[in-house]
Amino acid sequence: MKLEFSQATVQYPPLKASDELLCALDRLSFGVSDGEAVTIIGPSGCGKSSALRLASGLLAPSSGTVLVDGKQVNRPRQSTALVLQDFGLLPWKSVYVNAELGLAIHRVERTERKRRTMSALEKVGLADFANYYPAELSGGMQQRLALARAIALDVDLLLLDEPLSALDALLREELQNLLLELWLERRHAQVLVTHSIEEAVFLGQRIIVMAPRPGRVVYEMSNPDMGSLEYRSSELYFKRCLELRKALASAGGEAQ
Amino acid sequence: MSGTRKSNADGKPRRRGNPALRRLACYAFAIAFVFAGWEITALILDTPALPTPAATVPVFISYASEMLPDFLTSLYRVLVSLLIGVALALPIGLALGRCPEADALFAPVLYILYPLPKIVILPILLVLLGLGGAPKIALIALTIFFQVIVVMRDAAKAIPQNTIESVRSLGCTRIDMLRHVTIPATLPDLFTTLRVSSGIAIAVLFFAEAIAGSTGLGYFIMESWAMISYTRMFAGIIALAILGVLIYEAFDLVERRVTRHRR
Ligand SMILES: Nc1ncnc2c1ncn2[C@@H]1O[C@H](COP(=O)(O)OP(=O)(O)O)[C@@H](O)[C@H]1O
Ligand SMILES: [Mg+2]
Numbered sequence: 001m002k003l004e005f006s007q008a009t010v011q012y013p014p015l016k017a018s019d020e021l022l023c024a025l026d027r028l029s030f031g032v033s034d035g036e037a038v039t040i041i042g043p044s045g046c047g048k049s050s051a052l053r054l055a056s057g058l059l060a061p062s063s064g065t066v067l068v069d070g071k072q073v074n075r076p077r078q079s080t081a082l083v084l085q086d087f088g089l090l091p092w093k094s095v096y097v098n099a100e101l102g103l104a105i106h107r108v109e110r111t112e113r114k115r116r117t118m119s120a121l122e123k124v125g126l127a128d129f130a131n132y133y134p135a136e137l138s139g140g141m142q143q144r145l146a147l148a149r150a151i152a153l154d155v156d157l158l159l160l161d162e163p164l165s166a167l168d169a170l171l172r173e174e175l176q177n178l179l180l181e182l183w184l185e186r187r188h189a190q191v192l193v194t195h196s197i198e199e200a201v202f203l204g205q206r207i208i209v210m211a212p213r214p215g216r217v218v219y220e221m222s223n224p225d226m227g228s229l230e231y232r233s234s235e236l237y238f239k240r241c242l243e244l245r246k247a248l249a250s251a252g253g254e255a256q
Numbered sequence: 257m258s259g260t261r262k263s264n265a266d267g268k269p270r271r272r273g274n275p276a277l278r279r280l281a282c283y284a285f286a287i288a289f290v291f292a293g294w295e296i297t298a299l300i301l302d303t304p305a306l307p308t309p310a311a312t313v314p315v316f317i318s319y320a321s322e323m324l325p326d327f328l329t330s331l332y333r334v335l336v337s338l339l340i341g342v343a344l345a346l347p348i349g350l351a352l353g354r355c356p357e358a359d360a361l362f363a364p365v366l367y368i369l370y371p372l373p374k375i376v377i378l379p380i381l382l383v384l385l386g387l388g389g390a391p392k393i394a395l396i397a398l399t400i401f402f403q404v405i406v407v408m409r410d411a412a413k414a415i416p417q418n419t420i421e422s423v424r425s426l427g428c429t430r431i432d433m434l435r436h437v438t439i440p441a442t443l444p445d446l447f448t449t450l451r452v453s454s455g456i457a458i459a460v461l462f463f464a465e466a467i468a469g470s471t472g473l474g475y476f477i478m479e480s481w482a483m484i485s486y487t488r489m490f491a492g493i494i495a496l497a498i499l500g501v502l503i504y505e506a507f508d509l510v511e512r513r514v515t516r517h518r519r
Contacts, residue, residue: 056425076427088422092440092515101436102426146422153426 026214039204047215341400353412
């Protein structure tokens with residue numbers, strides 16, 4: 001098991017002193033195997049980001065445990081990467097330096113660093129833009145840069161928090177394809193948080209549906225046939241999307 | 257979609273013309289503008305207390321070499337006090353901005369001390385440090401100190417949480433965070449506060465030199481006033497303006513070198 005939540009609970013201090021503790025995640029339990037691609041879907045506020053922050057070691061659970069490779073994560077781990085919704089790029093650094101950042105922080109040796117940065121930029125199609133600054137890139141290119149930073153690291157656990165939600169539909173599909181190809185090639189364990197039913201079914205071998213107040217898993221769907229670009233236009237894919245839509249609707253009804 | 261942008265060799269669109277020449281032209285315009293306003297005001301008021309630029313400029317030229325030591329003294333005092341004030345305030349401001357616990361504790365202290373006119377402690381500084389440059393430098397540094405703390409604290413607070421978390425998730429140390437995020441993110445604010453502070457520094461310096469000691473442009477100006485030599489006084493004021501421009505331009509130059517990205 002690569003990543004394992006068991007009874008992980010997250011409580012945030014209330015915004016007003018009069019409120020009670022906000023239970024963002026209530027005894028969350030699920031696991032992700034080595035090389036497995038899991039997607040998490042659910043309405044805003046159901047604790048998806050909190051779950052990823054737990055997995056990446058940015059946040060410690062109030063109770064319960066979060067294990068990566070069987071060890072409790074209490075700080076960020078070198079071969080886990082987290083990609084955030086609005087990219088988390090550094091506007092004062094060039095595309096190249098942004099992509100290189102993780103390697104620089106891990107003190108990777110210089111020539112090796114350069115080789116891996118360039119190969120990551122090539123993979124996402126940004127090699128020609130190495131000297132640009134993030135503000136000079138389109139939204140889709142910025143997102144690809146955030147991905148490049150993660151894949152330069154040679155990770156075995158990739159956490160993606162709604163990485164494509166800021167993009168328009170066409171660009172989204174292009175980057176979903178890129179994500180799939182990267183995963184097929186590298187076979188890292190992957191947890192992708194999304195709002196989109198199609199994205200969840202296209203990119204997840206297993207799909208976890210969460211509901212809010214308190215955040216918890218309400219449904220799990222297995223989707224073993226994913227893993228090719230053609231899947232998107234198959235009968236099965238549409239069937240699974242429909243099934244997931246129904247599950248979400250009934251989960252939403254339950255949450256009301 | 258790669259490589260289709262029109263650009264020159266280094267991949268950046270560029271503006272035409274020599275930037276240094278453009279800047280000189282801007283200054284020529286600024287000088288003409290200020291002198292015209294001054295000339296008109298002087299003609300309307302028609303008082304010896306406000307000599308015209310035409311009368312002042314020759315006096316300025318004739319006093320130029322006599323003023324030079326005072327000019328350099330004032331320049332030195334402003335720069336050293338800026339350096340001390342910023343060097344002390346920068347780490348404190350950034351630390352307060354990044355550490356909510358420390359901020360909760362010290363913000364009230366800051367709010368009490370920041371608006372106080374620091375000039376009130378000049379008499380104490382004069383007693384402790386004498387009549388030379390030291391009390392003036394200490395006074396300006398103190399004034400700048402609070403200014404810079406407040407601005408840099410707010411700048412550090414304004415760094416997006418997402419940026420911080422995305423770098424923290426890479427497993428960085430505190431030094432990495434400072435180097436890759438906190439310092440570059442707040443650098444533009446540092447230059448803004450440097451510019452504001454240098455204006456304040458020159459004002460405080462003038463005051464301090466005018467009321468104590470016998471060196472610096474502030475003293476030169478007050479001495480001219482006491483001699484009722486208004487053209488000499490305004491020659492000193494021109495020198496003070498040049499001092500300000502030099503400092504601003506120096507900051508601009510450094511800023512352009514260290515912040516190449518566009519915001
Ligand atoms: N740093 C925080 N402080 C207080 N409450 C938070 C914080 N982060 C998230 N929350 C709350 O926790 C709940 C779950 O948030 P989050 O994990 O971001 O959910 P999601 O990503 O599914 O939208 C929400 O109600 C949110 O308001
Ligand atoms: Mg979220």
